[in-house]
Amino acid sequence: MKALLCDEPGRLTLVERPKPARAAHEVLVRIRHVGICGTDFHIYAGKHPFLAYPRVMGHELSGTVEEAPEGSALSAGDPVYIVPYLSCGTCHACRKGLTNACQNIQVLGVHCDGGMAEYLSVPAQNVIPTGAIPLADAAMIEFLAIGAHGVKRGGIGAEDRVLVTGAGPIGMSAIIFAKARGADVTVMDTRADRLAFATDQLGADRSVMADDQAEATVQAITDGNGFDVVIDATGNAGPMQRGFAFLAHGARYVLLSVVRSDITFSDPEFHKREATLFASRNAQPDDFAEVVRQMEAGKVPTRALNSHTGRLSDAVSLFTEWSKPEAGVIKAILEV
Known part of the structure; x- marks a missing residue:
């Protein structure tokens, strides 16, 4: 062969x-x-x-x-x-x-x-x-299941305002399944073409350029509160650490990305928010089944x-x- x-x-x-x-x-x-x-x-x-x-x-x-x-x-x-x-x-x-x-x-x-x-x-x-x-x-199905698993890990529901950082295929899969749960979804990336694809083809509600003004833009979008769920799919330690600044009080942070280096964050800021940090690895059988259901539903x-x-x-x-x-x-x- x-x-x-x-x-x-x-x-x-x-x-x-x-x-x-x-x-x-x-x-x-x-x-x-x-x-x-x-x-x-x-x-x-x-x-x-x-x-x-x-x-x-x-x-x-x-x-x-x-x-x-x-x-x-x-x-x-x-x-x-x-x-x-x-x-x-x-x-x-x-x-x-x-x-x-x-x-x-x-x-x-x-x-x-x-x-x-x-x-x-x-x-x-x-x-x-x-x-x-x-x-x-x-x-x-497999790459889509990665995003479905991350969305499940974050316990995302229709009441949540979600930020997905990184608009590559894995981030796109997270957008698809967060929207399938009825969430309001914002996507952040450095590439304008990926941001346009996410809003035009995947149904993301809005996009944010990952530039020096991103923190201020997030504050404006969320009335100064931050996002209920942040999902990182950047595969880069710098943006992973930056994502902690986008969390609302009581928020969940899901790391779809994995990097070899350490990541750090401010414990006082994380603690006062009573935020929750989730790793998300691979996918489970029910995540694959969810992908199949959403494919069959045309979503x-x-x-x-x-x-x-x-x-x-x-x-x-x-x-x-x-x-x-x-x-x-x-x-x-x-x-x-």
């Missing part, structure tokens, strides 16, 4: 590999679509902290069943998407149902080889029927999100092209 291998930072090779052998508890999936996310671009650029090269990337995956275990509800040809978090099922977190925070987690395409290949064999519990959702759209603008498509056979050149900011990529999807 063909697979796209990241040999080292900045070097991709389309290689031939043996078709994987399916273990008794696994489903062999013929991969059809692979979404490319920031993690993949970070791997390509050599910026990912948890990765050993060479690696087959790809964790936003949809395909069709090639082989399934005897007695499985899945049959050959069934359209499916893949949950890419391989949890151990036995650690403290897994026993509490927090499989997204498994102490021994293996994420496809990061800790082990992923789905930028023609076939992938994964545990049956990680293979989910797509129902009526087209396979190209199903390749976006996810999949055509607008899927801005770039190409074939796996052209991926070596496409990665270089799509990694440039001027390419204007929202979500790029490879067809396998």
Whole structure:
């Protein structure tokens, strides 16, 4: 089978590999679509902290069943998407149902080889029927589930005024699911094109440029109160720390971003607000189900999100092209 291998930072090779052998508890999936996310671009650029090269990337995956275990509800040809978090099922977190925070987690395409290949064999519990959702759209379920999980962590409701900082795909997913809960949503970013997309295509109520005047703008928008929920999706320690200044009294701050460095904040300011800080990692089964429900309800603008498509056979050149900011990529999807 063909697979796209990241040999080292900045070097991709389309290689031939043996078709994987399916273990008794696994489903062999013929991969059809692979979404490319920031993690993949970070791997390509050599910026990912948890990765050993060479690696087959790809964790936003949809395909069709090639082989399934005897007695499985899945049959050959069934359209499916893949949950890419391989949890151990036995650690403290897994026993509490927090499989997204498994102490021994293996994420496809990061800790082990992923789905930028023609076939992938994964545990049956990680293979989910797509129902009526087209396979190209199903390749976006995972990144959307990240945002859905963050919105759930923040306990967002229709009474909340929400600020999403960072209008990349993960921030966009948070906007979609905060709006689905009826919240008033403001988005902040340094890129005018991303802000326009968030308001025009995703239904964000307003946008704020992340410039030197952002604090004053937030005060004006919120009548001096700040936001009930702030969701950070910037992936940058500076904006993560800045976000504490946008919190209302009693607010919740959800960090979708993760960075290698420490972040700091003023304890007196945080304490007097009785604010709550949440980490948000990966997604849980109910978050994936929420994405499917909202897709089926027509609440996810999949055509607008899927801005770039190409074939796996052209991926070596496409990665270089799509990694440039001027390419204007929202979500790029490879067809396998």
